[in-house]
Amino acid sequence: MKKILLINPPESGIGGRTSPPLGLLYLAAMFPEKDYALEIYDGVILGWEKLLQKINDYKPAIVGITCFTPSRAQVIKLVKIIKERDKSIYIVVGGIHPTIMGEQLLANCPAIDFLVCGEGEYTFKNLCNTLLSGQLDNLPNIDGIAYRHDKNIIFNKKRLPTKNLDLIPFPRWDLINIDDYSKILFPVKKIKINTSGGKIFYVIFSRGCVGQCSFCSVWSFWGGYYHRRPENMMAELQYLYNTYNARNIIFGDDCFTADKEAIAKLCDLIIKNNLKIIFKCSTRTDLLDEELIAKLKKAGCYEIAFGVESGDASILKSLDKKNTLDNTAKTFALLKKYGILSTAMMIIGNIGENYKTINNTIRFLKKIKPDVVASDRGLQILPGTKSYYYCKNKGYMTDDFWLSDKPYKLFDFEFSPNLLEVFEFAVKKQIYLTPWEYFNYIYIFSLRFILRKWRGLMIKIGS
Template sequence: MNVLFIHPHGSNWMPGMQDITTIFNVMPPLGILSIAAWLEKHQVPVEIIDCYATPLTQQELVNEVLRRKPDVVAFSCTTSSFLEGNRIAEAIKAADSGITTVFGGAHACTMGAPLLDRFPAIDCLVMGEGEQTMLELVQAGFQNLANIPGVAYRDSNGQAAQSAPRELIANLDELPFPAYHLLPGFPQKYKLPLFSSPTAPNSSIISSRGCPYQCSYCDRSVFSRGFRFNSPEYILEHVAMLQRDYGIRHVFFYDDLFTFDRKRVAHFCELKARMGLQVTYNCIARLEHVDQELLSLLKGSGCWQVNFGIESGDPEILKKHRKFYGLDEVGRKLQMVKDSGMRVKGLFMVGLPGEDEAAIRRTIDYALSLPLDEINVTKFTPFPGAPVFKTLEQFGQFNEAWELMNCMNFVFIPHGMTKQQLEDLYNEFIRRFYRRSRIHWGYTKMIWQSPHSVLDFLKNLPAILKFERKQKW
């Protein structure tokens, strides 16, 4: 049984323009690559079409599917890409009704079996981790689905049903490395965000699954709220493979909590330094984990940048939406990171439930007071699997337009605010942060610190200027 995975792109978040995110930030679809590697390990023929790296019209994509003659087409979709994935599935079914269509990913896992009642082109859903479930589906020829844990399906009466939950993989080291070789043009077609790495080619790695924290805006429907991780030895073999086979010189550990398990991080840093593996990296950390010993370990093992989810500069908003930390401590800890010789990126949100203009302005002023090299500001998006989703309408107006739910559209408007007000504050946030001499000087230094980013920037300058004018930054 041949399996073809499709990674739909989803709608362009700024209609009428080239999606600038596909110029400067294209990461390999690691979830698909992990499932594909597991299937290949068990002699299942697998192919992948990644619509981010290889954009195709719907008709071109359907023609490509028919040319490859798969038995199964499997989609991994976010909320914003789900409807596009369904349209592709409908077109495939119209061309060849014998092809089985399977959907997985965050949206399928959150919405569950009721999706099958609304979208007849989808044959079944993979709920939760997909490696073993997909293998058992293929081995069973997509028969007797009720006996396979982790599946939503239609019963003999055509009614949506769901099998028993799939147990989580206890030892992630049992999984083979992601099947990067199935991506045409890897790694050249893939790149980390602009100015987020000192060297190229680069790539991303996920070395853990799950998160024990209870932030209101996070959807944990795929990997749950536990915390499982690869061993330091496995991670280093993974990095070494990427360097040896693909020439990768920098990786981004895209884990939500790379630094959560202190012993794992310390052992990884010590082993990497001892090996002399010449690959730098970025990671995401929580401020609660930061101390001088950890920073020394990270820097000594080649860490180049640390990203922190700060989200808001308003204490009351933080108390409502995530574990509260003392705002007075944040600046001190970020300065410790910079003093250790690493770059610092802050992650913020605008439009959280309970926010008003005063709260957002406090966040803007707070962000400008911090020793940050760069920021990423997202527009709050209430995903269906997030705890806040259940009580959302108590705090504002919500337009549940799935294709717009990509963190770059204001689909939720807090009480007392307007969409235009949020857009203006968002643009002001970006403009005030980046139009400062300190930030300009920092990017000037990137000529030496990240020369490939400078070349990418100059090559795409017309698109950047058009984008900036459209955004009114």
């Protein structure tokens, strides 16, 4: 039986942490064990050396690799190594980066044979069946793939998303060791709930998002928002609870409570079935009300993360957040009332940022008092976003950037990296910036920047 190997590339985790490769687990679920030989290899956990040994020993006919924009350099490195070792292996790359930048990827990386663009489950299965059967004449009939033919790059018809997510089988958790992830996921903090012996599992209730924020590529990939039936989600939770002792759940949805009625029903099912779990999720502050927050708490929700981004109304407007600071303040107050932890995810250094907007952000954070402030220094520019098209139209960057090995571009075109450090420092320390302090900190951080460069140069000379 010919073999399929699904790979999460090495060095694609963030800050030493990673989560289970849920997309690959969903892909694997499309291939019944009795009919296919398939394994998953997570390079983030096991590294390059073991991965290359695995490829040599397993001898797959098809390798499928997931590719996010920040890890595209690792993917390109990996596919080149695989092709150098065995040219007969079909290499298929899927995910958000090949979906948005597919033509550039195929034009510049001949080691890639096929791209899966958009939702992957049915597309990848159809492609594998075609390749394994040798019926290559069927390639033009597979929606959602891209490939080369006679030196031309071919994009087949787009595959429409599966709106009925209940049709997609539950992820194949049996193909990975969940303990590998429980050790490195973010720990549960500040809650008096005993989770000893329980394992952490990622699940998703929905795909896509109802928002279209200017910096986010989710809409470009999914093209909308759709979710499972609460009963189907409950069945998966029950399965994980009984089979794997799952007690700590992380909902990986981009916008968990977009359909408040559906989430309320899911909470009712968790409560009715006496499922003793705790969970965290992410959503928008304008998609919660007190009744739903009370149900979430009763069902086991201990933390909710929100993309607050900024405490300045003009910045929120430029980000197309389509939300208000009042909504956010009310929601954070309700979370405190019901004892649910809050995380405010912030972007420090947005388009149009200055010391006044930073002061407004500091003032707002002091008002809402989140339990956790998770901040990014600088706006991350990613392909397929309005922010990227803004930068292209301004002449700040071109598509050639995505051929570099840098994970993403920080928006530092209208202010220096030193200024981004000042902004981040002020927000973290919650220090208001007066005009005098503003220029004083720029001077201090500029000196630090020069010293770092000088030390780096001395180290190079010394070696």
